[in-house]
Amino acid sequence: MKIGIVCYPTFGGSGVVATELGMALADKGHEVHFITYNQPVRLDFISHNLHFHQVLIEEYPLFQYQPYELALSSKMVEVVEKHQLEVLHVHYAIPHAYAAYMAKQMLKEKGIYVKVVTTLHGTDITLVGSHPTYKTAVEFSINNSDVVTSVSNNLKETTNKLFNITKDIKVIYNFIDVEKYASAENEECNRIAIAKPHERILTHISNFRPVKRVEDVIKIFNEVRKEIPSKLLLIGEGPDRIKAENLTNKLNISEDVIFLGNSSEVAKILCYSDMFILPSQTESFGLAALEAMAAKNAVISTNTGGLPEVNIHGVTGYLSNLGDVKDMAKNAISILKDDVVLEQFKENAKEQAKRFSLENILPVYEDIYKSCYKSK
Ligand code: GMT
Secondary structure, X not given: OEEEEEOOOOOOHHHHHHHHHHHHHHXXXXXXXXXXXXXXXXXXXXXXXXXXXXXXXXXXXXXXXXXXXXXXXXXHHHHHHHHOOOEEEEEOHXXXXXXXXXXXXXXXXXXXXXXXXXXXXXXXXXXXXXXXXXXXXXXXXXXXXXXXXXOOHHHHHHHHHHOOOOOOEEEOXXXXXXXXXXXOOOXXXXXXXXXXXXXXXXXXXXXXXXXXXHHHHHHHHHHHHHHOOEEEEEEOOOOOHHHHHHHHHHOOOHHHEEEEEOXXXXXXXXXXXXXXEEOOOOOOOOHHHHHHHHOOOEEEEEOOOOHHHOOOEOOOXXXXXXXXXXXXXXXXXXXXXXXXXXXXXXXXXXXXXXOOEHHHHHHHHHHHHHHHHHOO
């Protein structure tokens, strides 16, 4: 099949899912065309059936805001026409679903028919999309997509609550290539470079936006560290990084907190780690937690959004109420203080991650594209 994929090319979860999906489809022989403003960060191979088309923006001084949607929909029209794509799969509703609708209409005028699959990822619904500024256009573009998917049951319910949705939303969970995630037993995993053998390693990965509550991560670690020798790895960049560094200094724990910045080597880093901390205000799925689970990490998270669909309370880790740092620290300590308990949670996490394997999820997307082809 010939599929166009539109996404944010950054380290955000939606871009990661879109890129991994595109690479896996190309690997299976489909022709995949990424249409975005930069080469996606995880796009780590190029093949004869994997293409990247850059959306360029003409800066014009009259505009306070450059019209990205216009440039994107024009590019979609150009790529669909030139490469005879039959499906456009857009990740993150804003503004991709809207731009795809416009592209579809423009193509129709030329007698070219393309189907639009929209995947809702989370903040495009929960934080940004439902804001009165965008709501009308987001609702319209969801209802006018040919197929709509969401990354968890919780996100589906939330979308139906916040918008007047006339389409059935199909839930397709985030996925991972389980094989990519080694654990500490693997000889390539150089754990000793990060911590002493008796120390535990805790990790947090995000874009350090307020919704991730990175200060809660530091507070939880501070409590854990009082009882258990440990190190905290923080991976990512974003607006709250300075706040996190300031809190680390204030608590006088900076020697045990390592800020690694953005990384494309997440799997190599996670293999060191024992536990993943995700105290988000909301999380439609929690791809970062799933990646950590695949690398054999127990998970301490909030019980918000779709997290209970991924992290199983008392089995793969624990879930706490938003902001309950004390409970999250208590739960973390209860796992980390005992080798046998920790190993059991880590094993369970790895087992649970396998449910979300690429080989289980990829055919579901392929079936959706096939149904688009059939209903042309
Ligand atoms: O987590 C982020 O802030 C990035 C965001 C994105 O859209 O790029 O991630 C969302 O999509 C991921 C992939 O589907 C989900 O795993 C994340 O849970 C979701 N983030 C939120 O809902 C906050």
